Amino acid sequence: MSGPLLQVLGLGVRFGALHAVQDVSFDVQPGAITAVIGPNGAGKSTLFNLISGAIRPGSGSVMLEGRELTGAAPHQMLAAGLARSFQITNLFFELPVRENLRLAAQFLERGQGLLRPLSRSHLAQARVTELIEHFGFAEKIDELAGSLSHGEQRRLEIAVALAARPRLLLLDEPTQGMSHADTRETERLIRGLACQHGLAILLVEHDVDLVMALSDHVIVMHQGRKLAEGTPAAVRANPSVQAAYFGDKHLVGETCSN
Numbered sequence: 001m002s003g004p005l006l007q008v009l010g011l012g013v014r015f016g017a018l019h020a021v022q023d024v025s026f027d028v029q030p031g032a033i034t035a036v037i038g039p040n041g042a043g044k045s046t047l048f049n050l051i052s053g054a055i056r057p058g059s060g061s062v063m064l065e066g067r068e069l070t071g072a073a074p075h076q077m078l079a080a081g082l083a084r085s086f087q088i089t090n091l092f093f094e095l096p097v098r099e100n101l102r103l104a105a106q107f108l109e110r111g112q113g114l115l116r117p118l119s120r121s122h123l124a125q126a127r128v129t130e131l132i133e134h135f136g137f138a139e140k141i142d143e144l145a146g147s148l149s150h151g152e153q154r155r156l157e158i159a160v161a162l163a164a165r166p167r168l169l170l171l172d173e174p175t176q177g178m179s180h181a182d183t184r185e186t187e188r189l190i191r192g193l194a195c196q197h198g199l200a201i202l203l204v205e206h207d208v209d210l211v212m213a214l215s216d217h218v219i220v221m222h223q224g225r226k227l228a229e230g231t232p233a234a235v236r237a238n239p240s241v242q243a244a245y246f247g248d249k250h251l252v253g254e255t256c257s258n
């Protein structure tokens with residue numbers, strides 16, 4: 001199909017008197033990495049909650065592949081091809097890595113009876129095997145998710161979000177609290193998902209260098225509104241964005257083609 005994968009139009013929600021997200025519109029192109037940046041409290045996570053169906057918009061619309069999905073529940077969004085990870089790690093810590101992936105991959109077998117033994121869930125089993133390989137978890141499959149390092153947990157969370165084979169993945173601060181080495185590893189992982197597997201990724205990220213290096217397109221949020229959008233270079237050069245956000249950061253670019 002041609003045209004945008006995701007279209008967000010005039011999206012907004014109020015929490016009492018606070019307009020947490022107000023009249024936000026943008027598109028996400030297939031296979032592109034789109035970053036949402038902005039100061040704390042700008043409305044980034046709320047925007048993700050609105051898009052992914054975690055909270056109902058007060059106004060505006062969300063369309064995926066031309067299909068109207070405004071106000072749909074998260075499982076309906078997932079069935080339509082949109083998956084998300086959370087700013088706070090959202091794993092079953094007391095279960096092994098394999099079970100975390102299996103429970104998520106079980107979504108592929110929906111309508112065929114949930115929670116069957118792994119041996120009878122061929123679609124889910126094949127997906128779990130793929131993810132274990134792709135994310136390098138072969139040595140860790142029997143370890144409890146709660147015993148993994150912080151970086152490994154964040155990557156497992158991305159794997160869990162990918163289990164249902166989405167076409168759009170929303171990642172809320174995937175490198176939060178990570179070491180420099182883990183951040184670089186996650187950057188490589190995200191770029192690989194978009195460049196090699198054609199997955200569209202929408203991510204909230206505070207690490208400006210990472211955003212500049214990774215993104216095809218950047219959306220800047222400020223006080224619930226979209227302040228600017230464009231290529232990393234255009235956004236970086238925008239005086240109002242610089243005033244609101246960038247300080248002295250320098251542009252370091254690397255995309256699929258280089």
Ligand SMILES: Nc1ncnc2c1ncn2[C@@H]1O[C@H](COP(=O)(O)OP(=O)(O)OP(=O)(O)O)[C@@H](O)[C@H]1O
Binds near residue numbers: 038040042043046
């Ligand atoms: N459920 C809620 N009820 C009331 N206010 C909320 C709720 N969720 C978020 N807010 C408020 O909405 C505003 C936007 O919050 P949000 O979490 O979307 O910001 P953010 O850009 O993700 O910030 P951060 O960078 O710190 O994660 C904040 O003022 C926050 O306190």
Ligand SMILES: [Mg+2]
Binds near residue numbers: 044045046087
């Ligand atoms: Mg947030």
